[in-house]
Amino acid sequence: MLSERLIISNDLTELRRMSAWLKRCCGVAEIPDDVVFSLDLCANEAVTNIICYAFDGVGRHNIILEFSDSVRGASLTITDDGMPFNMLEAPEHKQPSSLAEAKIGGLGIHLIRHLVSQCHYQRAGGQNVFSFEVEHNPHPGNA
Amino acid sequence: MSAVDFLSSIGIRTLLLSAKAISQRNGKMALLNPNAAITNVLQMAGIDTLIPVCSSLDKACEIVTS
Numbered sequence: 546m547l548s549e550r551l552i553i554s555n556d557l558t559e560l561r562r563m564s565a566w567l568k569r570c571c572g573v574a575e576i577p578d579d580v581v582f583s584l585d586l587c588a589n590e591a592v593t594n595i596i597c598y599a600f601d602g603v604g605r606h607n608i609i610l611e612f613s614d615s616v617r618g619a620s621l622t623i624t625d626d627g628m629p630f631n632m633l634e635a636p637e638h639k640q641p642s643s644l645a646e647a648k649i650g651g652l653g654i655h656l657i658r659h660l661v662s663q664c665h666y667q668r669a670g671g672q673n674v675f676s677f678e679v680e681h682n683p684h685p686g687n688a
Numbered sequence: 689m690s691a692v693d694f695l696s697s698i699g700i701r702t703l704l705l706s707a708k709a710i711s712q713r714n715g716k717m718a719l720l721n722p723n724a725a726i727t728n729v730l731q732m733a734g735i736d737t738l739i740p741v742c743s744s745l746d747k748a749c750e751i752v753t754s
Contacts, residue, residue: 582694582725589696640734644711647704652733653697659732 547574548613555596555606555625560589563610567621574614583660583679584619590653591623591632591675599627599673618662618680625673631666632657632675689722695729707739716740718748 551566553559564585571581592608600606609624638655641647657664657677664677692699707717718740722730730736742748 579725585694586696586729593696593698638734641738644704644707644738647708647738649701649704650697652700656697656729656732 551610570612587657595625620678622676695726716752718751720748
């Protein structure tokens, strides 16, 4: 089983480095493309939320990413020392009935909920620890 | 959109803002030829019900000029 770790800073330009690292890990672990896409999208959504909303002020903070693969798929744990936030408690997204009614924003958590097979949040040692797993699709035609 | 290989909520925000701006000028916007993964994201986000997604340029032109 592959287990890798990356530390990035709270800067949106780090998303590109994170995605490249994630794809490298998935390549080594021979993770299927659809799982890689979902994992990368969820990581982008979760880390963007952390960078944009978890920290007061402009100080530098580390965000720790830990990748591991399994027979079921791949998982990622994201740790940050920002303010406590459990995205699993965020209200469900409500689908607007028209373009005029559509609100801008709030879709990141909605996408994560759709794409992950399991996710878990805990606040430990003054840090947010968010883990999620994306499983191989047993029915690729239903992607 | 056939060359688009990744779409997150930041990109969706841009699509929605563009479609709203065009709509406010009495225009219409359509999304042409997203690949399967991007189509899946658009569907999960419910965007395909707000902005038409087309697989042919003729159909897209028909929608935006109707």
